[in-house]
Amino acid sequence: MKILLIEDESSLSESIITYFTEEGNICETAMDYKSAMEKINIYNYDCILLDLTLPGGDGMEILRAIKKINKKDGVLIISARHALDDKLDGLNLGADDYLVKPFHLSELKARVTAIVRRKSYDGSNIITFNEIQIDTQAMSVKTGDSVLILTRKEYDLLVYFIANNSKVITKSAIAEHLWGDEIDLSDHFDFIYTHIKNLRKKLVEAGCKDYIKSMYGVGYKFENI
Amino acid sequence: MKLATKYNRVTLIASIIVFVFTGVIYYSVIHYILTDKLDRDLAIEEDEIAAYVKTYGKLPQAGSFKEQKVSYHLIDPAHDFERRYFYNDYFNESEQRIEPGRSLIRTIEVNGKLYSVTVTKSRVESEDLVRIIFLITLSITIVLLVTLLLINRFVLNNIWKPFYEILSQMKAFNLADKNDIQIEPTKIDEFTELNAAVASMSLRVKQDYRELKSFTDNASHEMMTPLAVINSKLDTLIQTETFSDSQGELIGDIYVAVGKLSRLNQSLLMLAKIENNLIGDQETIDLDELIRQKTRQFQELLQSQDINLKTELAGKQINMNKHLADMLINNLLSNAIRHNYKGGEIYIHLNEKELSISNSGSDDELIASKVFERFYKNAASEGMGLGLAISNQICNLYHFKLNYAYQDTRHVFKVSF
Structure with a gap:
């Protein structure tokens, strides 16, 4: 672009x-x-x-x-x-x-x-990343042919990761993206971890590779392997 | 005591003393002059009698006519006495009544016999004169005093009017207010000077205040760009592969600090904005709905702390800026969570009159008088100490009242609409 x-x-x-x-x-x-x-x-x-x-x-x-x-x-x-x-x-x-x-x-x-x-893309809002297909209009995610059921937060997280594909994303950036910057979550990064863990599990179970890589102390990276 | 009352009292007492004093002197002088005149008349009469005795060798006819009475008494030569004047009352035969008089008594020798001669003149006229003079003086005094009082009351009040006007304006003076002090022109130099001094002082104070505020505002603003640079450089830095765990941790800490700094800055800017009343766009907000939405937003935070949230929300609509309403609920709710313990409780109660958010927490009661001050926080707090200051400002802006109380081991924040 x-x-x-x-x-x-x-x-x-x-x-x-x-x-x-x-x-x-x-x-x-x-x-x-x-x-x-x-x-x-x-x-x-x-x-x-x-x-x-x-x-x-x-x-x-x-x-x-x-x-x-x-x-x-x-x-x-x-x-x-x-x-x-x-x-x-x-x-x-x-x-x-x-x-x-x-x-x-x-x-x-x-x-x-x-x-x-x-x-x-006029109307057809499809994000594709390898086998993952996201319809941003319907907010639905498909891996190959099977539909992946994600929570709202997991969905947002996935879209965010793919937009920043191959980039290291900090925990505070994720927190602010998911919860807005009105809430100061700097002391509570733990439950970001929960969401990421769940998303990762769902992706792997659906047959995707483990794209999410944890960078100790800093954050996470979504990367094609 | 009011200045006019004090002034009245002083002038009244002073003038009464002066009038009494001068009155006494006046009375004595006039009395002295009149008595002196009477005495001289008596002396002339005495001389006439003495001359008569000398010429004719006998006493003239004793008698009473007009305002004068002459009488003789034969006395023992052994009882001779000095000539003297004295006051007495005598019977005025022409008026047929007792009148006050002035008498001269002396002895005179006629053909070897000693007589006492008493000449008496009426004092009625001079007494009348004195009385009239006294009455005139008294009435002048009273008229003068009354005039003085009236002048004090009406003229003084009128003269002091500009003073009271400027005083009431000074009482109403508010730094944050946009209106300046209005000067009413007056003809009195002192008040013109006072007005000018007050006006220039208020202008200067406001100017200083404005400068101070815009300084905070500008400083916070100017800090945003470097913060953005730091943040973006960090974001770039972490893309450059291979960090050791300890390096990663360091960078993580820097992120947290930068995040805190930018939030602090945003809070300061927000405070300045609210104080400058730059918040427009009021709308009707369903407060109960907003609270429900916020509690959903905080759901995970509550769960992760095992905090039990109880709400009792009646429908309540308020008129305020959406963003500020958001911020108010956010601040109060996140405080209630942050200062809670694992497994604690939060209770939100909303009705037509008030919103109260109470939470379990530390046993130490906060200092109610300081809790809404900027940068006040207890040792355990990890926040910046601006959240409650902002909440309070928001409440002030809409004339709500925000109170803190410690009741039954709970910290209660109450917004009264």
Whole structure:
């Protein structure tokens, strides 16, 4: 997929690009308002990652411009402005999602993947990973021909893992993804383990390989073996 | 005591003393002058009698006419005495009544016989004069005092009006309020000065307060980007294969710390936002439904701690921002879980008037006066000490009342709507 990252903090955009390009995605960057405007006027992207505070202009204006020229690009706002109004404004203006800084790269990746999926396959929302087939519309999972019954949390976890395939995902990223960042779970990572254990067991029982690898202290990695 | 009352009292006492004192002096002087005049008249009469005796060798006719009376008495030469004036009452024959008088008595020798001569003049006129003067003085005094009182009451009150106005504004002064102190123009220099001083002081204080607040706000904001960088760099770092277990653990700890720091920052920003009243968008929220939803969200956390949750929820709708309502319930509920023990209990009770969340926990009662302060936490707490401060601010914003009590070994937090 082709991504445009509009972000003025170079070390942050560097990390994001590294995280995204490894997969062979095309990832372009714009560091300020002017170059961002140029790029969105010339090229098409699957998803635009937009920071709201930019040198030379307001990110909201870029969003307005995108919508004005009727672009179909997905837009994900990444901002340190937790302001609820900003969030609502952004979503009302047609942004697809809003992520507050600081965020986990895995969360960003999952959200971008979801946006791109929604945008590119009209209606047929199927994620495929080897023998695993996920229908995001029906929220059902198949391995080969058999249907895999997962709980809501296990399902979310699997989608999250596949979006971040071959990446190490931290426990706190998983916790925040599954329970939201309103709940401070930093003292209770144990029951993330329970969900992962159950998911792993169900996958293996359904005939999949053991894709989930535990990285001691840090988190987990979902990887094709 | 009010300034006007105090002032009234002082002026009243002072003027009464002055009036009494001057009155006494006035009375004595006038009395002295009138008596002196009477005495001179008596002396003239005496001279006439003496001249008559000298010329005719006998006493003139004794008698009483008009306001004057002359009488003679033969006395023993051995009882000769000095001439003297004195006050007495005498019978005025023309008026047929006893009147106060002034008399001069002396001895006079007529043909070898010694007579005492008494000349008496009526004091009625001079007494009347004194009385009239006294009455006039008294009435002037009373009129003056009454005027003074009236002036004090009405004029002073009027003059002090700007003072009371500025005072009431100062009492109502609120740092977080957007309204500034309104200055009413006055013609009195002192009050103009006072008003100007108060206005500039309030402006300065507000300015400082604003700066301090925007400092917190900006500082928290500016911290978000470096935090995002740290987080993303860590995320990148862990992708680079091969960590030993101890390295992994270190990175895990850093994640937890960064997570705490960003939550702290977000809480500070949230507090600033609530304090600045920047939260809009109220909507009607079914509180009972929200609580049910939250308890579902916390289900696993409750189970992992074996906490027994009991709820008794009556339907209750409130008008507030959805996000804040979320945050309020979240904070109270996660506190109740965090400060509980394994196998403990949480009881949530909601009715039309109040929401109370009580939980079993440590035996130490929290300090009710401090529990809602920022960064207050007991030693065992792992939180940041901002959750309750935020909850309290949210309640204040909507004029709810958040209370803490320790009842029957339970910590009870109660929101009264």
